[in-house]
Amino acid sequence: MPVSRRLFLSSSLAAAYSLQAAPSDLTQLSLLGAAEALRTKKASSVELTKACLDRISQFDRGLNSFITVTAEVAMAAARKADAERAAGKARGLLHGIPIALKDNIDTKGIRTTAASALFADRVPTEDAEVWQRLQGAGAILLGKLNLHEFAAGGTTAVTFFGPVRNPYAVDRNCGGSSGGSAVATAADFAYGTLGTDTGGSIRTPASYCGVVGFKPTHGRASIRGIIPLVWSLDHVGPLTKTVADAAVVLQAIAGYDELDVDCVDRPVPDYTKAIGAPVKSFRLGVPRASFFDKLDPEVAAATAAALEVLSKLTAGYHDSILPAVSYGPGAGGAETAAYHLPYYPKSQASYMPSTRKGLSRSAAMPATTYVESMRAVRLLRRQVVKAFDTVDLLITPTTKLKPYPITEAIQRVETDKPLPPTLANTSQFNIFGLPTISIPCGQFADGVPIGLQITGAPWAEEKVLALAHAYEQATEWHKRRPTLDATLKPFEVKTVL
Secondary structure (H helix, E strand, O other): OOOOHHHHHHOHHHHOOOOOOOHHHHHHOOHHHHHHHHHOOOOOHHHHHHHHHHHHHHHHHHHOOEEEEOHHHHHHHHHHHHHHHHOOOOOOOOOOOEEEEEOOEOEOOEOOOOOOHHHOOOOOOOOOHHHHHHHHOOOEEEEEEOOOHHHOOOOOOOOOOOOOEEOOEEEEEOOOOOHHHHHHHHOOOOOOEEEEEOOOOOHHHHHHHOOEEEEOOOOOEOOOOEOOOOOOOOEEEEEEOOHHHHHHHHHHHEOOOOOOOOOOOOOOOOHHHHOOOOOOOOOEEEOHHHHOOOOOHHHHHHHHHHHHHHHHHOOOEEEOOOOOOOOOHHHHHHHHHHHHOOOHHHOHHHOOHHHHHHHHHHHOOOHHHHHHHHHHHHHHHHHHHHHHHOOOEEEEEOOOOOOOEHHHHHHHHHHOOOOOOOOOOOHHHHHHOOOEEEEEEEEOOOOOEEEEEEEEOOOOHHHHHHHHHHHHHHOOHHHOOOOOOOOOOOOOOOOOO
16 A cells, blocks of 8 residues: 555654755665655656666675666666656655565566576566565666575575675675665665565564564565465565665555465555554563573673663563474475475575575475474464563564674585574564564674564554654664775685585
8 A cells, every 4th residue: 555645744754764865875865765855856766776776886796785686677667757756646655766675576577586596597477466566656676686595594695696795794694584685775775675584584684784674474465476485484574774664665565465375364554654653551571581591792782771762662561471482484394395396306406505405304394293383383373462461562682693704604504513593583473473573773892783673463563663663763773874895895605505
């Protein structure tokens, strides 16, 4: 549902431009700032698009966030958007706004690779449902973004197209699997991006790259036309510079798709009304068990400081308990194996070694184990609702630890050395299927961002957005941007993946 100009001007969205810039600095605008620049004719869609493309050309060679840049397609769409606006046919806040998509989201006529050699030349004949909706709202596609191969990992270091660097510390991983989406947003290459999330793949890179990453309730947005990891746990959502921007993108992609068996037929509220909504009555829960153990001291300090801010904005917080979860996304491995059945047996060499190992484990999963696991997931999704009898929202750190170096990420998958619990605080909310956002709340000593996770009851996206925006406006963390180096060379992989 596009947001009308009248609704925009009468709502608190009009006051939500936390990243303003002069027209000469267009890429630093938030999505809403760019929309305002278009509305007031301070910039055209052509100018916004060219500014993004120029910045990608200047800085992405070393960061490697894009797999495919669709410059000609984008400029043609921008010219069309400007003509439509001049004719009085603007379709809403996204009309003429340049964005980018994770490269497991199908785009008709534009290759969609899932960062794998297997699909290096794959060109879909249909658009994913979410991209259809964004196109309908007038969004412009800048290109397709790098990811951990087939979204099957949390670093974006394992990809046929080379690792993606963290723009705040280029020797370190950027999180995953939607690493390219987070980096492109943080580096001001696009005004917003889409990512997917099966165990934390939107929120982990959002945390490590200092942007907003929102995974809505499972079934809120269609995953049809998205190359899956585990259908039962897969989500699609926005990565943006501000919470208000995330609300606008979610508004465009949310809604029922009868051809997606995981999508739920439920009315879509106006998420933009959550921006600026009162939060003083919100009761916050802090599930310390399993979410607060083994925290990096800097993460613990940033989270404690964030809780102090939140306690002043709301009715306060107290400890709460969630149902115990003893497994992660691997519980749905049989679904992964099912998708790859037409490819994997005859094309194993086209997969990265760590992906092959994961697929072998998935293929070996007994049917009884999968059935039992998925029944447990459905039960947990019923049980977790009770946790919200006494609280409105849950607060946790997004990640427990600092992102480790890319070289270490590569070495670990090569040697089967256990990975640190990168997704420990995110994957449980995929099992529960709850709406969860990561917002910036601090930084490590070397400047790498730290994220805070806010989670709501099923379909409580509005409450999540309202509190996230209130916290954002009470702090300055979302205004930080990395310093980019135009001379940075591509990451050299010295070992064979």
